[in-house]
Amino acid sequence: xxxxxxxxxxxxxxxGRRAAGTPPPLxxxxxFRRLWVGQAASxxxxxxxxxxxxxxxxxxxxxxxxxxxxLRAVEQAPILLLSLFAGAxxxxxxxxxxxxxxxxxxALALAAIPxxxxxxxxxxxxxxxxxxxxxxxxxxxxxxxxxSLVRLVDRDRLMQGNSALEGSRSAAQIGGxxxxxMLMSLxxxxxxxxxxxxxxxxxSASIHRIRGHERVPEPAAGPARxxxxxxxxxxxxxxxxxxxxxxxxxxxxxxxFAALMTVYLLYLPRGLHLSPTAIGLALAAMGPGAxxxxxxxxRLPGRFGYGKVLVSSAVVADGVMLxxxxxxxxxLITLPALLVxxxxxxxxxxxxxxxxxxxxxxxxxxxxxGRVVATINFAGMGLTxxxxxxxxxLAGSWGLRTSLLxxxxxxxxxxxxxxxxxxxxxxxxxxxxxxxPLQAPRRFTPAGSGTHRARTGWPPWxxx
Numbered sequence: 001x002x003x004x005x006x007x008x009x010x011x012x013x014x015x016g017r018r019a020a021g022t023p024p025p026l027x028x029x030x031x032f033r034r035l036w037v038g039q040a041a042s043x044x045x046x047x048x049x050x051x052x053x054x055x056x057x058x059x060x061x062x063x064x065x066x067x068x069x070x071l072r073a074v075e076q077a078p079i080l081l082l083s084l085f086a087g088a089x090x091x092x093x094x095x096x097x098x099x100x101x102x103x104x105x106x107a108l109a110l111a112a113i114p115x116x117x118x119x120x121x122x123x124x125x126x127x128x129x130x131x132x133x134x135x136x137x138x139x140x141x142x143x144x145x146x147x148s149l150v151r152l153v154d155r156d157r158l159m160q161g162n163s164a165l166e167g168s169r170s171a172a173q174i175g176g177x178x179x180x181x182m183l184m185s186l187x188x189x190x191x192x193x194x195x196x197x198x199x200x201x202x203x204s205a206s207i208h209r210i211r212g213h214e215r216v217p218e219p220a221a222g223p224a225r226x227x228x229x230x231x232x233x234x235x236x237x238x239x240x241x242x243x244x245x246x247x248x249x250x251x252x253x254x255x256x257f258a259a260l261m262t263v264y265l266l267y268l269p270r271g272l273h274l275s276p277t278a279i280g281l282a283l284a285a286m287g288p289g290a291x292x293x294x295x296x297x298x299r300l301p302g303r304f305g306y307g308k309v310l311v312s313s314a315v316v317a318d319g320v321m322l323x324x325x326x327x328x329x330x331x332l333i334t335l336p337a338l339l340v341x342x343x344x345x346x347x348x349x350x351x352x353x354x355x356x357x358x359x360x361x362x363x364x365x366x367x368x369x370g371r372v373v374a375t376i377n378f379a380g381m382g383l384t385x386x387x388x389x390x391x392x393x394l395a396g397s398w399g400l401r402t403s404l405l406x407x408x409x410x411x412x413x414x415x416x417x418x419x420x421x422x423x424x425x426x427x428x429x430x431x432x433x434x435x436x437p438l439q440a441p442r443r444f445t446p447a448g449s450g451t452h453r454a455r456t457g458w459p460p461w462x463x464x
Contacts, residue, residue: 026160031152031212036164038207039145042103043172045199046138049110050075052192053131056113060190061124074128075135079381082136086143087374088229091367095148100208102141107200109133110193117190143377147369150361152212158358159298166354167294171287233371237379242363243372245421246356250380253318253414255387260321260407262391263400271400273329282338289346296347297354307426310355314415317348318408325405359426
């Protein structure tokens with residue numbers, strides 16, 4: 001009996017360690033599969049729509065450059081105007097409901113375009129209204145789906161979930177635009193728009209089938225006021241050293257990446273004299289790289305540590321862009337080198353994205369997830385228009401090669417900042433939400449002593 005009991009305890013301990021090290025696959029969770037299918041369909045619809053709507057304006061409505069720019073601006077403006085409000089709003093509601101309503105709304109907005117075409121009412125005003133509605137609802141869906149995972153799955157499976165969701169988003173970035181372009185070549189613009197509506201409707205139907213209990217935050221006492229809730233999200237990010245570092249690193253990266261891409265897209269055709277086909281092939285290499293990065297993100301942080309993976313991946317991803325200004329149009333290795341550079345940038349850049357998302361989810365209490373997502377998105381994307389303008393100015397003043405080298409060097413400011421921030425000290429386990437009491441190691445705590453909990457200060461990932 002004693003030996004049997006010892007064997008049982010040993011087996012239980014082994015299973016416990018195995019469970020702690022390798023959590024069960026999320027694919028066995030039907031609700032997660034429904035979320036993943038819905039999010040993948042939504043991302044395909046969004047990526048295809050970003051190509052189809054401008055092509056409808058140019059091909060079907062003969063829109064000029066100014067009208068096309070206005071169309072893109074109308075669709076993108078809600079990111080800056082509504083992100084903070086959307087974060088506060090989503091935190092008070094079930095994310096499943098928000099996602100279902102947002103994608104159903106996007107499907108209806110796009111379905112209205114062929115309807116106006118049949119009635120002879122299709123014009124730029126109708127297209128602008130549809131683009132605005134799609135942009136507004138996209139803000140709410142994106143905030144909700146990023147906040148939903150932490151409410152639906154356990155903490156030890158967040159990296160699996162983020163890896164799967166980001167992998168489908170990367171696949172959509174590859175296939176969505178290609179699908180949109182193919183449909184525009186096969187059908188008329190208004191008919192091609194129906195494809196986007198179909199994907200959004202599919203997403204809404206799949207997410208609606210989620211049946212599990214969602215851990216919705218407890219409502220605050222008294223009437224909910226959006227302004228104070230937005231300020232709470234801003235203060236939480238500003239007051240949390242790791243989240244503050246995420247916001248600053250994101251802002252540095254997005255600003256200089258916007259400047260670099262403005263020069264990059266000019267450098268490929270004018271500096272390297274590449275054909276449109278070659279340019280498309282080179283840029284498409286980022287997509288498969290992002291898929292590989294999503295797969296690596298499911299394993300590497302738990303093995304080497306979140307901090308090491310974050311900093312080293314950011315260094316590699318941003319550093320490889322320094323190789324682009326060294327390329328010349330007369331070289332036979334130019335296109336293969338661009339493919340390798342963009343693949344590596346996609347791989348390690350996506351590894352950073354997935355790892356940062358898991359860290360942000362781990363540090364943030366459930367009740368404020370939406371506001372933290374919105375605050376970091378706002379901080380990261382808010383400066384991109386200025387970065388794009390700066391890139392254009394540098395390209396015209398300094399020349400393409402010099403300005404590309406300067407912006408590629410400046411891009412390294414983000415990983416440099418991360419290396420000296422609290423993010424670099426993250427260990428192999430996800431941190432608990434900031435301010436949460438941590439459980440003390442059992443071997444130092446006498447049973448029944450009543451002191452089985454211990455509070456610690458920053459940083460929260462330093463556990464016993």
